[in-house]
Amino acid sequence: MSDVRWRCVGASVRGVSHVRTDTPCQDYFAYRTLSGGALVVAVADGAGSVAMAREGANLVVEGALRAVSELWARYRPASRKAWRDLVTRAFEVARKVVARHAARSGVHPFDYAATLVLAIVTPEMVACGLIGDCAVVVAAQDGSLHSLCKPQRGAYANSTYFATHQTLGTRLDVQLYEEPVQQVALFSDGLLSLAMNIDQNQPHAPFFTPLFAFVAEAADAAKAEQDLTDLLDSERVNQRTHDDKTLVLVTRMPLAGAAIDE
Amino acid sequence: MSSQHLDLVKFDNSNPEARCPCVLLVDVSGSMTGAAIDELNKGLVAFQQELQHDDLAALRVEVAIVSFGTTVRVEQDFVSAHEFTAQPLRTGGNTPMGGAINLVLDMVRKRKDTYKQLGIPYYRPWIFLITDGAPTDEWRSAAQRVQAEEAGKTVAFFAVGVQKADMKVLAQITARQPLRLQGLNFRDMFVWLSQSLTSVSHSQVGEQVPLPAPTGWSVIE
Numbered sequence: 001m002s003d004v005r006w007r008c009v010g011a012s013v014r015g016v017s018h019v020r021t022d023t024p025c026q027d028y029f030a031y032r033t034l035s036g037g038a039l040v041v042a043v044a045d046g047a048g049s050v051a052m053a054r055e056g057a058n059l060v061v062e063g064a065l066r067a068v069s070e071l072w073a074r075y076r077p078a079s080r081k082a083w084r085d086l087v088t089r090a091f092e093v094a095r096k097v098v099a100r101h102a103a104r105s106g107v108h109p110f111d112y113a114a115t116l117v118l119a120i121v122t123p124e125m126v127a128c129g130l131i132g133d134c135a136v137v138v139a140a141q142d143g144s145l146h147s148l149c150k151p152q153r154g155a156y157a158n159s160t161y162f163a164t165h166q167t168l169g170t171r172l173d174v175q176l177y178e179e180p181v182q183q184v185a186l187f188s189d190g191l192l193s194l195a196m197n198i199d200q201n202q203p204h205a206p207f208f209t210p211l212f213a214f215v216a217e218a219a220d221a222a223k224a225e226q227d228l229t230d231l232l233d234s235e236r237v238n239q240r241t242h243d244d245k246t247l248v249l250v251t252r253m254p255l256a257g258a259a260i261d262e
Numbered sequence: 263m264s265s266q267h268l269d270l271v272k273f274d275n276s277n278p279e280a281r282c283p284c285v286l287l288v289d290v291s292g293s294m295t296g297a298a299i300d301e302l303n304k305g306l307v308a309f310q311q312e313l314q315h316d317d318l319a320a321l322r323v324e325v326a327i328v329s330f331g332t333t334v335r336v337e338q339d340f341v342s343a344h345e346f347t348a349q350p351l352r353t354g355g356n357t358p359m360g361g362a363i364n365l366v367l368d369m370v371r372k373r374k375d376t377y378k379q380l381g382i383p384y385y386r387p388w389i390f391l392i393t394d395g396a397p398t399d400e401w402r403s404a405a406q407r408v409q410a411e412e413a414g415k416t417v418a419f420f421a422v423g424v425q426k427a428d429m430k431v432l433a434q435i436t437a438r439q440p441l442r443l444q445g446l447n448f449r450d451m452f453v454w455l456s457q458s459l460t461s462v463s464h465s466q467v468g469e470q471v472p473l474p475a476p477t478g479w480s481v482i483e
Contacts, residue, residue, distance in 0.1 A: 017464045048465060153383065194273040199381050206272035217264035227265040240273060242318060242464045 004037035004123040009215050009224040010248035013232040015190055017242035023048070026114075027188045027246040028057035032065050036076065038122040040068045043134050043246050045188040047113035047162065052105075056098060056112030060163050063097030064090040064118050077127075080176060087129040087174045090118055091163060098164045109165035116163035117149070121184050121250060126177040131163040133192060137203045139183040139212055145203040148175045151192055160189070183212040183251045190245030194237070215249035280383040282463045283324045283340060283373055284455075285366050288351060289393035289424075290331035295353040298394060298424060298446055305448030306348035312456035313343040319456070320344035322385075322463040326369060330362035331355040340373055359393060360401030363435070367407055370417060385462055390455060391421040391435070392443075396428035405435040412437040422451065422480070441480035450479035 014025035026046035033039050042061040046053025067090040077083040094116060095109075102109040115132020128136045130149035137147050152161050152171065161171045185208060187195060196203045218224035231237065232245050286306075290299065314320045325346045327338040332355030338346070370387045377384045389408075411417045421432040421440040432440035443451060458473045465471045 049471075193277040196274055197276045199277070204272070204274035204276075206270075207274060210267040210270040210272075214264050214267035217267070219264075224264065227268055231268045231271065236273075239317070 005253040006033070006037075006039045006121060007215060007218065007221075007251050007253050008039065008041065008248065009218055009221065009228055010041075010246070011225055011228040011232055012188075012246040013229055013244065015241065015243040015245060016238045018048075018244060024054050025244045026053040026057055027190070027244040028054070028061050028114075029186070029246050029248050030061050030065055031248065031250075032069055034069065034072045034120070036122065038072070038120060039250065040065055040072075040118065040120045041184070041186050041248050041250060042116060042118040043186045043188055043248060044114045044116045044163070045132065045134060045190075045244065045246070047115075048243075050111045050113045052107070052112045053114065055101075056114035056164050059098050059101055059112060060094040060114050060116045063094040064116060067093035068118070068120060083127045083176055084174045087118065087120070087127055088172060091116065091129055091131065091172050094163055095165065112164045113162040114164050115160060115189070117186055119148075119184055119186055121181065123252075124178075124180055126181055126184060127174070128177075129172055129174045131161055131171045131173070133160045133189040135187055135189075135192060135196065137185045137187075137196070137208060138177055138181040139208065141180055141182055143182070145205055145208055146177065147196060147201045147203050148177055149173045150201045151189065151198060153198070181252070183215065183249065185211065185250070186246075186248045188244065188246040190241050190243035191232075191247060194240055211247075211249055212251065215251045278380065278382045279321050280385065280463075281324050281377060282319075282322045282385040282459060283326070283370065283387040284459055285326045285328060285370060285387070285389045287362055287366050287389055287391040288327060288329045288337075289357060289359070289395060290329040290351050290353045290355075291357045291395055291398075292331070292354055293426075294331075294394055294424075299351060299353050301446040301448045302392070303348070303350040305452040306351075308449050309452035309456050310343075310346055310348040312453055313346070313459065316460045316463075319460040319463045323459045324373075326366075326373075327351075328362055328366050328369070330358045334358055334362045334365050336365075336369070340369075356398040357393065357395045358399040359391075359397035360399045360404040363389075363391070363401070363404035363408060367404075367411065367417070374416075385465075386415060387417050388459065388462075389417055389419045391419070391432075392424065393421070393432070394424035394427050396431050401431070401435070408435055409437055441476055444479050444481055447479040451476075454479060 029043040031041040044057035046057035117134035119128040133151040323343040421436040
């Protein structure tokens with residue numbers, strides 16, 4: 001199965017409320033391919049209220065991806081516990097990266113407050129972790145949709161938890177989906193109310209089905225990114241959400257031998 | 263063309279819109295008669311128009327109005343800003359501010375219970391007190407409740423004094439700096455209030471919204 005490949009199309013667009021106040025986009029995403037046909041993806045949303053939100057989102061994503069890559073080069077988790085430890089370790093490193101950066105800059109880590117969702121996608125399964133109100137949705141091989149972690153909301157509409165400085169023990173939600181998946185979507189909270197019923201943690205199929213069909217056919221990476229950006233910045237999206245919005249779509253690529261035009 | 267799929271993307275409509283409740287607690291005692299109540303009523307109309315001018319604020323902000331004068335009266339129970347119509351308030355009587363504050367705190371608590379039952383996310387409720395005098399009833403216990411709720415971050419309580427209002431009493435009621443209205447500039451005060459509520463209703467995750475400075479309509483003493 002090591003010849004499995006994944007296609008990744010992602011876009012991050014500044015929310016209209018941030019355009020209005022001339023604030024930069026405080027979402028950030030990145031992904032890396034791993035050996036053995038695996039991939040790691042992370043999305044972070046910097047808190048609108050803090051000074052270094054954008055930097056915080058960048059730091060947690062890059063810190064977590066680097067941690068997973070380095071650990072992956074040393075071993076492959078062989079048990080549920082080992083998978084949980086790997087994901088937890090990535091969040092610990094992400095927080096330490098923020099703490100070090102904050103100490104060097106002489107500010108409190110709170111000034112980098114950001115949420116973080118991370119998914120390690122292998123040919124056989126998905127492992128993910130979440131602190132905050134980002135989300136990860138998978139399409140199983142039978143096409144059924146599953147939101148793996150429940151987005152975390154505080155007592156008020158505008159509050160959540162942050163990966164940058166809060167205790168992992170109580171807030172980090174690690175979930176394993178132990179079946180092969182066809183597609184994965186990670187997204188920031190700006191898209192939450194458009195993409196799923198938040199209370200029931202239920203993905204909205206009419207949202208994801210066309211998006212997954214889109215990424216399955218998106219052979220031209222640059223054009224696909226532009227198309228996704230255009231959707232996220234469209235009037236119909238901006239009417240519904242004023243926050244920054246990030247969406248990363250991942251699809252299992254057909255094996256080279258099976259491709260029709262091969 | 264893979265991009266054609268994107269035109270077919272449909273959004274979930276099942277999530278209740280977050281609510282941002284705001285109660286206006288208005289002194290309509292006899293001393294407000296004349297220019298003061300006239301300007302205040304004009305300000306209420308501006309408040310309605312400003313809130314309805316913004317789609318998200320119109321949907322998310324909920325307005326209630328309680329007046330105190332001859333009696334403590336719920337002039338308007340919580341209503342979505344887009345359904346809110348400003349009605350002129352009438353003056354008369356004393357200044358039963360303590361009773362009015364207690365009633366409003368009860369209303370807000372009940373409203374929050376309703377949100378919780380229905381699974382509706384909500385922002386911290388705002389209470390906005392406007393007075394031109396001093397309480398004529400028992401107000402210290404109400405002040406203690408306000409202080410406790412502010413400390414627990416369960417409400418945000420603002421107080422504005424008009425003309426000869428007793429600013430010392432207001433300072434004992436609210437944990438925030440009371441503001442004195444410049445003359446009878448209710449219009450700019452309500453425009454500021456609607457802009458602040460609009461900012462809150464647009465805010466997201468964990469945001470502490472920086473409010474516009476209350477310049478142009480208030481004096482800090």
